[in-house]
Amino acid sequence: METIIVLFGIFITVLLIIWLTTKRFELAFAGRVAMAAMLTFTAVGHFVFAKGMAMMISFLPWANAIVFVTGIIELIAAIGLLLPKTKILTGKLLILFFILLLPANIYAASHNINLQTADYTGKGLSYLWIRIPMQLLFIAWVYFSSLWNQSKIKIVN
Numbered sequence: 001m002e003t004i005i006v007l008f009g010i011f012i013t014v015l016l017i018i019w020l021t022t023k024r025f026e027l028a029f030a031g032r033v034a035m036a037a038m039l040t041f042t043a044v045g046h047f048v049f050a051k052g053m054a055m056m057i058s059f060l061p062w063a064n065a066i067v068f069v070t071g072i073i074e075l076i077a078a079i080g081l082l083l084p085k086t087k088i089l090t091g092k093l094l095i096l097f098f099i100l101l102l103p104a105n106i107y108a109a110s111h112n113i114n115l116q117t118a119d120y121t122g123k124g125l126s127y128l129w130i131r132i133p134m135q136l137l138f139i140a141w142v143y144f145s146s147l148w149n150q151s152k153i154k155i156v157n
Contacts, residue, residue, distance in 0.1 A: 004134065006041045007141070010034040031145030032087060035094075035138075036078035043078070045115075046071025052115030056108040073097065081146060091146030098138050105131045 011034035018026045046053055046067050054063040077097070080090030106128065108115065114122040 001130075003038050003042060004137075007034050007038040010037040028145045028148075031141060032081040035141055035145060036081045039074045039078040039081075043071045043074035046074065049115050049118070052113065052118035055111075055113045055118060056104045056115055059107060081142075087146045091142050094142045094146075095139050098135055098142070102132070102135055105135070 011030050014030040014033045015025060015027070018024060018030060050064065050067050053067040057063045057066055060066060077090055077094050080086040081094070083090075107113075108122060109125050109127045109131065112120045112122040112124045114120070
């Protein structure tokens with residue numbers, strides 16, 4: 001749930017700053033900045049909660065290495081979203097990345113894995129009622145902020 005707070009909080013903040021300085025709503029840009037901030041936030045989790053995250057993918061070989069590599073990928077993606085020349089490619093790769101993450105979330109939920117405490121006290125399968133729509137939100141967010149025709153989502157007053 002913290003990721004949603006970061007995503008929407010940064011989005012609203014950036015929108016307000018742009019509006020106050022330019023009198024424009026740059027929805028796509030604010031969306032990319034917010035997603036970049038969220039990716040940075042989640043990347044930190046890959047290093048702080050590495051043991052719990054490795055438990056989420058314990059069905060894969062080299063789980064610890066994968067956790068660190070995906071944390072680095074999230075940091076690179078955060079930068080890629082902010083660079084005009086790489087935002088489209090980054091957006092496409094991020095959508096694929098979010099799709100590939102879903103099995104790890106399903107595995108973690110079905111095994112009650114709590115990634116923060118690295119034990120089996122997680123919320124269980126009920127967590128998927130939140131996580132799957134959240135994953136779909138992230139995919140849509142990246143699509144609309146980096147891939148969709150940008151001229152459609154700029155609002156000028």
